[in-house]
Each structure stands twice: as structure tokens, then as C-alpha cells.
Amino acid sequence: MAESNRLTQRKIDTAKPGDKAYKLYDGGGLFLFVHPAGGKYWRLKYRYGGREKVLSIGVYPVVTLKAARDAAFEAKRQLYEGIDPGALKRSAKQAARVAAGGQSMVDLGAAWYESRVGKLAKNTLDGDRASLAHINEFFRKNTDINAITALDMSEFVEWLNAKNIPARATRVMQIAEAVWDYAVRKGIVISDRRNPVETAKGLLTPYQSKPDAHLSESELTLFFYSLLKDERITALAKYLVLLTALIAPRSGSIVASRWENVDLDRKVWLMPGEDMKMRNDFLIPLSDWSVALLSELREVTGRHEFVFPAMRNDSVSGTVGVKLGHQAIKQCGYDGRHAGKSNATMHGFRHLMTNICLVNGKDILTMDLALGHVSKSALKRAGFSSLPHYLTAQEFRFNERRELAQWYSDYLRRYYDQAVARLHGEGITDFFSNWKMFYQG
DSSP states (O other): OOGGGSOOHHHHHHOOOOSSOEEEEEETTEEEEEOTTSOEEEEEEEEETTEEEEEEEEEETTSOHHHHHHHHHHHHHHHHTTOOHHHHHHHHHHHHHHHTTOOOHHHHHHHHHHTTTTTSOHHHHHHHHHHHHHHHHHTTTOSOGGGOOHHHHHHHHHHHHHHTOHHHHHHHHHHHHHHHHHHHHTTSSOTTSOOHHHHHGGGSOOOOOOOOOOOOGGGHHHHHHHHHHOTTSOHHHHHHHHHHHHHOOOHHHHHTOBGGGEETTTTEEEEOGGGSTTSOOEEEEOOHHHHHHHHHHHHHHTTSSBSSBOSSTTOSSSBOOTHHHHHHHHHTTOBSOSTTOOBOOSTHHHHHHHHHHHHTTOOHHHHHHHHTOOOHHHHHHHTOSSHHHHHHOTTTTHHHHHHHHHHHHHHHHHHHHHHHHHHHHTTOOOOSOOOOGGGOO
């Protein structure tokens, strides 16, 4: 920038606020941001890691023109040394808060979240991150968690209630309580201070949980018929939906499965702890029909790492998402908007299995084990002292679980065969031919 175009004391002093904010540039990325309210703020525009960023330097006239230029020069020196000046400034602020004896709710929330990474399933962590976003938004100005009172937390609850997200709000308050307890364990909050969440959470709008949308047994024949007949649904999606219906796993676990964990000879499918909600390895016995479907599927996707490999080579995860199954179900008309068809989801197959097993008098504990569910009472009756011991005892009632898996498979197969017979009557015999080009050859 030409010397004549650089800022001068006179240009700064005579700059008047306008209807909109505007910038006065000094060169080298340094500019003065003039707010409509009259405030004047020094900023430095720079690039780091391929991204454009802005560093806040200070408010004029507290920070003079010379001081702003000196700060900009120092920031550029840091950039030359490979340091992000913005990140360095944030770290310095955080260190100052710690030195002063406090940390913010936002900082502690981030630390609490990081303490859970690697210990819980990705879906759980994603949900917690979404909940933390509400805490970060409301408490963004907090600099010391010790300054938060029961009144502050009550106002937070009212703010959440106004958003009309009762399910999410309940989880947000659970996390807020956990973050406070985390701060107590770290010695940042004195242990004799009552957690303000205890008082405030009673003000939450009550949330009544609803089971995931699912099919009724009476709809199964039509559902299988619709799934098999629809040529818009890929063969991969059909196998995904059918196997989910048969073994009723958690949706996130089945789409992350690798062929190395499927043993068709022993008729078992291992869901490793890293893909499970409770982070415990989970062994699923396979019925004859499940083995047959997996054998067919392996003929096409067996050369890939994943049982359900991604349809695109640029996929980050390398596997399809649960959305593929959801879309297939909706494509069949099970979205709650078509007469005679329920609103259904992939997770809903777990509810369907529960309903069918209960109506037919199947053992509840065996059914809970088959779904990876556990209650404290069932745990106590089974003689296990902890949840991990219970879920990792793969031999516990495994024969009963295998019998249940075969029974349930045969039960669904009756409806499936009715659908197939109807399709054969219409001259349709090939249901799994429409593979994406990615899987051919």
C-alpha cells in the first residue's frame, strides 16, 4: 500500500460512524474497524494453514496507531516462525484465567469432552458435541465457572425451554452437571459448593421419550415386497436393511462392520467395542438366513475391507452411512405420509424384534442380551458385578441367544417368503441386480 494511503492520526480521529460498519486499511492486513455505535477496533487479517483469519489487537484510542502497527509486526514475526498469533493469544488468555484461579464453563466443557474421546462410540460423542454447543453459546462470556450461580443456571434452563428442544435440553443439563463435577474433580470448583444444575434442572420442560419409528408385524409382508420390488433402491441398501431387520444391531455398528469380523463358518458376527455404544465387544450369533445373505453379499463386497463399503472412492470413512438404510425405507413409502404404511427407521427394527419376542413369550433376559441391552435388575439376577463383565461374557446364554436368533429369523422369513411369492406371481425374480458401478468388476 502506498505511503499516502496509510492511516494517519487525523484520518482515524475524523472517521465517523456510519449506518453500517466499515474498515479503514493501514496496509499489510492491518485495519481499523469502525462500528456504527462509534467504537473503533484494530484488527489484523492474516492467513495460517491455508485459511484466512482475523486477529483482534485492541480498541482505539487505548491502543494507538503506533501500538497497533507494533502488534501487527509482532504477529507477522510469529507467522514467520510458524506460530498462529490468534491461537497464541487465546492460549495466553486461558493461562491467565488459570493463574487467576478459574476456568470458564466453555473451556472446562471442552476438557470434559476430550476426556471422553476414545472411550465412547462416535455417535455418542457427536451427540455430546451438539449438546455442548448450547452450553458454549449461553456461557460464552463466562470466564470462571466459580462465578456461575443457581440463578444463572435457572436462566440457562429457561433459555433452553424457549428453544423447544426437550430431549436435547435434558441431555444438555446432564452434560452441564457432568462438567461441573469434572471441575470439582480437577480442584477448580471447591467440593462443598452445591452443583447449581441440581436446583435448576427441575425447571426443565418435561420430556417424554418416544420409541423410534418402527414397523408393525402386520406390515412385514408389504414392507419386504416394497423393498425387493423397488429398482431405485440399490442391492447394497437392500442387503443392509434385510440384515438389520434380521439381527437388529445398532445401526452405527452394522455400517462400520468389517469382513474380518464376520465368521460364516462359525456363524457369528463380532461387533468390536470401538463401534458399540457401551464400548464392549459384542458377539452376534447368525441364523441360517443371515449367513445366506452375507454369503451373497461377500461375493460382491468381499474384496473390500468393509461389509458395506462406500459407494464413492472419496468417502472419508470408507463405508456407507446409516442414511443409506433410512433412505431405502423411506423410498418404500414408510415415512408416515403414505396410507397403510408406518413411519419407520433402521433403529426401529430393534423395537420390532422386542415387540415380536414379547408377544411370543420369549425370555426377556435372552432378548436383552441379543439387543445389547441390560438393566440393573437383570444384571443382578445374572450374578454379574459390573456392566462390562456382563456384556463381555460372550458365552453367557450364547446358546439361548443362537436359538432366539434362528427362531426370529424363521419368524420373519415367513413374511419374506410371502412377499417373494407375490413378486414371482408378477414375473419378478431378480431383486439384487442393481449394483452401483463401483461394485462391478
